[in-house]
Amino acid sequence: MSNRIVIAVQEAEDGERLDKFLTERLPELSRSAVQRLIEKGLVTLAGQPVPSRHKTSAGEEFAVEIPPPEPLDAEAESIPLDIIYEDEHIVIINKASGMVVHPAKGHVHGTLVNALLGHCVGLSGIGGKIRPGIVHRIDRETTGLLAVAKNDATHTALSEQLKSRAMGREYLGVIRGVITPASGTINKPIGRHPLYRKKMSVKTNFPRDAVTMYETLEVYRAATLVRLKLKTGRTHQIRVHMSAVGHPLLGDSLYGKEKTKLIARPALHAEILTLIHPVTGETMRFTAPLPPDFTALLGKLRGGAVS
Numbered sequence: 001m002s003n004r005i006v007i008a009v010q011e012a013e014d015g016e017r018l019d020k021f022l023t024e025r026l027p028e029l030s031r032s033a034v035q036r037l038i039e040k041g042l043v044t045l046a047g048q049p050v051p052s053r054h055k056t057s058a059g060e061e062f063a064v065e066i067p068p069p070e071p072l073d074a075e076a077e078s079i080p081l082d083i084i085y086e087d088e089h090i091v092i093i094n095k096a097s098g099m100v101v102h103p104a105k106g107h108v109h110g111t112l113v114n115a116l117l118g119h120c121v122g123l124s125g126i127g128g129k130i131r132p133g134i135v136h137r138i139d140r141e142t143t144g145l146l147a148v149a150k151n152d153a154t155h156t157a158l159s160e161q162l163k164s165r166a167m168g169r170e171y172l173g174v175i176r177g178v179i180t181p182a183s184g185t186i187n188k189p190i191g192r193h194p195l196y197r198k199k200m201s202v203k204t205n206f207p208r209d210a211v212t213m214y215e216t217l218e219v220y221r222a223a224t225l226v227r228l229k230l231k232t233g234r235t236h237q238i239r240v241h242m243s244a245v246g247h248p249l250l251g252d253s254l255y256g257k258e259k260t261k262l263i264a265r266p267a268l269h270a271e272i273l274t275l276i277h278p279v280t281g282e283t284m285r286f287t288a289p290l291p292p293d294f295t296a297l298l299g300k301l302r303g304g305a306v307s
Contacts, residue, residue: 003066009056018043019052020206022064027163027233029066031206037064079115084145084286089279090158091120091133091148094288097265101137101146112146120150136162136169136233143291144171144270157278162233168274171228171238172217172290174267174297175247176256176307178224182216186241190234199254200236202244210234212241220301223250239266250297250307260307263297 007025016024019038023031034043041049042065050062082094093112095101100111116133133148135158147167149155161167191204211231218225224247228238239255242248248256252266274285290298301307 003068005064005066007062007064009058009060009062011058013056014058016056017052018050018054018056018062020208021056022062024208025163026064027159037066042067074111074113074117075109076117077109077114078118079110081112081115081119084288085284089150089154090277091116091150092273092286093146093148095138095143095146095270097141097143097291097293100140101134116148120148135159136167138270139236139239139266139268141265142268142270143294144288145169145273145286146270147273147275154278158275161275165231166276168272169230169233169270170272171230172269172271172294173226173228173238173242174250174263174294174301174307175224175226175242176250177222177247178219179214179216179226179245179247183214186212186214186245188241188244190237190240200234200240202240208232208234210237210241212238214242218298218302221304221306223301223307225298225301238268262300262305262307263293265293267294267297269294 005026007022009021013021019031019035022034022043023029026034035052037043038050038052043050044063045060082096083091084094085092095112101113113134120133133150133155135147135149135155138144138146147158149158158167188202188210189204189207190200190202190210191206191208193199193201194203194205209232213229213231215227216224217227230237236255239249239252243252243255250267251260251263253259269290270288272285272287274283276283
């Protein structure tokens with residue numbers, strides 16, 4: 001059975017493209033997924049389908065029909081998982097570096113979704129056929145915490161927390177150079193790079209709000225350990241923001257300089273995750289210990305190594 005959602009346009013959302021507006025209001029769906037719904041006539045205004053280019057007006061109410069998820073293509077696999085917490089509603093995973101979150105071209109097996117299907121029964125399907133249970137993602141090489149929903153009600157509740165910023169996510173990162181001021185907020189909209197489709201950029205034709213707060217923890221000879229807090233959750237947000245202010249993550253050859261011998265991946269770890277349990281209402285805080293390569297990196301920097 002499809003899921004029908006009615007979404008009203010607020011004053012602050014007046015004049016937005018319809019696909020951008022719906023992507024903001026439905027964080028569990030990608031922009032391409034929203035566009036597919038629009039193309040299929042599943043987004044209506046006063047009973048009539050509307051195009052993606054439609055500009056919203058305050059007070060308009062759009063009905064969105066979300067069809068049931070397609071049958072899963074991903075296969076269950078017996079892959080060890082570092083489970084920080086689990087009950088009948090949610091699972092909190094400490095993801096290892098190198099593990100892709102969901103299947104994609106070139107990564108059909110060995111993903112977190114494959115592992116979850118092998119571990120859980122009846123995962124949430126609201127994310128579609130290749131993202132069962134996945135509420136939010138972190139990059140393949142990033143380590144740390146992810147929340148997984150075991151049913152659709154939990155998925156919807158956690159997605160709402162993500163959108164309302166009730167879900168807190170804090171990262172540790174090592175950046176090149178010494179950032180000034182020592183703490184602050186980076187507020188630079190992010191979107192797909194206009195030329196390189198695998199990259200995101202602050203210079204984009206389709207910007208979406210992106211806010212990252214940072215705080216200096218330790219300063220080394222040519223690098224800085226920072227705590228990073230997300231106010232939004234755009235693809236590659238931290239990596240793009242730190243690069244945009246001239247301090248890319250150490251080891252990030254996509255958005256920064258050449259690779260370093262000190263660490264073989266972007267130095268980023270999703271350390272802390274806070275959320276409100278969707279059933280009990282309890283505020284929960286989870287912490288993931290630093291992985292060995294990150295700990296080794298800090299040891300080298302504290303010993304005077306230059307990035």
